[in-house]
Amino acid sequence: VDVKVLKGVVMISLSDKMLYQTGKFEVLPAAQEVLGKVAKVINDYDTYSVLIEGNTDNATLNSTSVPRDNWDLSALRGTAVAKVLQTQFGVNPNRITAGGRSEYNPKTTNASVSGRAENRRTEIIIMPKLDEFMKLMDIAPKK
Secondary structure, eight states: OEEEEETTEEEEEEEHHHHOOTTOOSOOGGGHHHHHHHHHHHHHTTTSEEEEEEEOOSOOOOOSSSSOSHHHHHHHHHHHHHHHHHHHHOOOGGGEEEEEOTTSSOSSOSSSHHHHHHHSEEEEEEEOOHHHHHHHTTOOOOO
């Protein structure tokens, strides 16, 4: 788990091994503890929006069933985490946006085993609503 706070935005990066089996999108039972802690933070900041992004490495995933490719896998992983936060930890789904970035948002090179492992992640970004964000940035619109 990697947590960063930048200008009022909390970015939580979770390794794929913590959440899923290789090539799968079902959230592992062992991930419940860490997702419960994340949900507590999300629920404590109940006016903030939550963006959940699945990310993959660039290893080809070709299948005739779901997931068919890295786009599918990343999006299904993002929505799987969103559903767990909603159904098991009471996060209001009106606050959640979930999706996938496939292999197109790497943190590092995909040329090594360790690099590919770092790129396979799900990121949860907790951010203020636009008006609160503008206040944090000291650029609130003039009335």
